[in-house]
Amino acid sequence: MTKSMGIIGYPLGHTLSPVFQQAALDHLGIDATFTAWPTPPEDLEDTIASWRDERFLAGCVTLPHKQAVMSLVDDVDETARLIGAVNWVVNRNGKLTGYNTDSPGFLRALRHKAGFDPAGKTAVLFGAGGAARAIVHGLRTGGVSKITIANRTISRARQLASDLSDGKFRPGATGLDRDELSNVVPYADLLVNATSMGMAGGEADSQSPVTAELVSADSLAYDAVYAPPMTPFLKEVERAGGSTAGGQSMLIYQGVEGFELATGSDAPVDVMFQAVADATRGS
Numbered sequence: 001m002t003k004s005m006g007i008i009g010y011p012l013g014h015t016l017s018p019v020f021q022q023a024a025l026d027h028l029g030i031d032a033t034f035t036a037w038p039t040p041p042e043d044l045e046d047t048i049a050s051w052r053d054e055r056f057l058a059g060c061v062t063l064p065h066k067q068a069v070m071s072l073v074d075d076v077d078e079t080a081r082l083i084g085a086v087n088w089v090v091n092r093n094g095k096l097t098g099y100n101t102d103s104p105g106f107l108r109a110l111r112h113k114a115g116f117d118p119a120g121k122t123a124v125l126f127g128a129g130g131a132a133r134a135i136v137h138g139l140r141t142g143g144v145s146k147i148t149i150a151n152r153t154i155s156r157a158r159q160l161a162s163d164l165s166d167g168k169f170r171p172g173a174t175g176l177d178r179d180e181l182s183n184v185v186p187y188a189d190l191l192v193n194a195t196s197m198g199m200a201g202g203e204a205d206s207q208s209p210v211t212a213e214l215v216s217a218d219s220l221a222y223d224a225v226y227a228p229p230m231t232p233f234l235k236e237v238e239r240a241g242g243s244t245a246g247g248q249s250m251l252i253y254q255g256v257e258g259f260e261l262a263t264g265s266d267a268p269v270d271v272m273f274q275a276v277a278d279a280t281r282g283s
Contacts (some may be wrong), residue, residue: 058262102134105254127194198231217241
């Protein structure tokens with residue numbers, strides 16, 4: 001019996017998930033298909049209910065459903081509960097469990113693709129939305145020593161800092177004004193963009209949250225935006241002499257984590273990365 005997996009969101013647009021997930025399933029000889037299902041909010045409840053079918057393995061959940069889906073599953077794991085969002089739902093004998101793999105996916109991307117271990121390091125994160133919450137959680141798990149959340153609306157940065165504070169882990173919060181950023185950005189080992197600035201087709205596709213003059217040549221910049229591969233933010237950091245890494249690795253590694261939850265098998269990571277490289281070559 002062929003099993004089913006897929007991704008839901010609305011509008012879903014172009015998604016790379018079916019490309020690398022199907023490649024992984026085929027490589028391991030798992031009889032399953034991975035499909036993209038554009039799902040408007042009014043169809044979400046019925047869609048999730050259909051995931052209890054014995055043929056369904058798991059589904060990836062993207063915008064705008066990551067919060068709404070939490071009330072439609074039977075259980076939510078600890079990481080997803082802390083972050084306040086679910087991006088994978090796994091079916092086990094008709095019982096649905098929600099997970100958040102963005103946090104461990106980011107950490108794996110940082111360590112394995114960017115070659116950066118956040119333990120004991122200082123970080124500045126731009127943004128305070130859903131992606132930012134997962135990234136702060138990932139950096140907390142990875143042992144970062146200090147993190148400042150920089151956001152245009154500082155109250156949102158403060159709220160995120162408060163939500164994910166734990167013991168000695170006490171994120172700071174600041175705005176995006178140059179004077180405010182000058183107090184933290186030049187001293188950071190890691191800079192992470194979790195805003196939509198620089199995203200192809202977005203309202204701020206030519207913008208960066210920071211300019212080269214503030215950036216240390218010793219820092220690494222990671223952009224959660226993966227289209228285009230070289231964003232304005234990464235260009236600014238390169239101009240300063242820093243190292244850069246694009247968000248495609250986070251996308252794939254969150255999918256790696258989800259694949260392993262869904263199948264119980266070790267994901268063929270190299271196969272997944274190669275499938276994306278082949279699909280995006282020349283774009």
